Amino acid sequence: MYRVVLENLQLLPLLPRFNLKSGFGEKSVDEVCRAHGVNTDFFLEIANAYLDELYVPSEGLSLFSLGTMVNYIKSTHNYYTDIALPMVEEKIHRLMERSKLSEKEVHLVINFFNDYKKDFMTHISQEEEHILPYVLELERQSSLKKPDPKFIQKLRSYSISEFEQEHDRLEISLEHLSELIIKYLPPFDDLQLCHQVLNDLSILMKDLVDHADMEDKVLIPRVAELERELLNSGSLA
Ligand SMILES: [Fe+2]
Numbered sequence: 001m002y003r004v005v006l007e008n009l010q011l012l013p014l015l016p017r018f019n020l021k022s023g024f025g026e027k028s029v030d031e032v033c034r035a036h037g038v039n040t041d042f043f044l045e046i047a048n049a050y051l052d053e054l055y056v057p058s059e060g061l062s063l064f065s066l067g068t069m070v071n072y073i074k075s076t077h078n079y080y081t082d083i084a085l086p087m088v089e090e091k092i093h094r095l096m097e098r099s100k101l102s103e104k105e106v107h108l109v110i111n112f113f114n115d116y117k118k119d120f121m122t123h124i125s126q127e128e129e130h131i132l133p134y135v136l137e138l139e140r141q142s143s144l145k146k147p148d149p150k151f152i153q154k155l156r157s158y159s160i161s162e163f164e165q166e167h168d169r170l171e172i173s174l175e176h177l178s179e180l181i182i183k184y185l186p187p188f189d190d191l192q193l194c195h196q197v198l199n200d201l202s203i204l205m206k207d208l209v210d211h212a213d214m215e216d217k218v219l220i221p222r223v224a225e226l227e228r229e230l231l232n233s234g235s236l237a
């Protein structure tokens with residue numbers, strides 16, 4: 001495991017999502033995963049998806065249960081809200097304090113980030129409070145011999161396609177923030193910190209692309225398929 005991480009440091013942000021901590025010793029990937037109750041195949045699939053730009057998410061990930069995916073999506077949300085966003089926020093504030101920007105320019109950056117954070121939290125809570133519980137319930141109902149007729153009735157008026165249509169991409173605004181720093185604001189004296197902020201934003205953007213791809217290209221099609229199956233079984237009953 002240590003060699004995999006050492007040779008692919010981009011994997012570091014994945015570790016907290018699986019509750020894996022460094023200090024792996026000579027343990028293999030499988031041994032580390034097993035010791036932490038992590039499905040090794042799922043971890044490897046996610047790690048490959050994370051490393052390979054050309055990875056097609058729908059192929060390997062479709063082998064896992066929706067429950068496994070929902071757990072991963074939730075822990076990724078926690079990683080964003082508890083680690084990634086506060087980390088970049090703290091650096092942006094520090095960069096602003098050390099800059100010679102006007103008060104107006106500082107407000108522009110801080111307000112932009114605060115607005116982004118608000119939209120981000122709304123996006124996450126909508127998924128956590130409505131979509132993910134719905135996905136779990138759909139998977140549960142599909143596993144039952146006799147699914148609840150009320151649930152099937154609900155499926156006649158609601159489908160995951162509603163969520164699909166309004167599911168926005170969280171990485172786009174971050175790109176605008178990087179653009180603001182690189183293109184429009186005067187140069188920063190603390191170059192190292194400025195580069196760290198841009199680097200953090202770029203890593204987070206890529207992470208958000210992977211995350212949205214998993215939701216859009218793996219989760220939603222699988223959910224839509226289950227909805228169809230359940231509706232068909234309901235109309236046959
Ligand atoms: Fe999400």
Ligand SMILES: [Fe+2]
Pocket residue numbers: 123127167212215
């Ligand atoms: Fe999302």
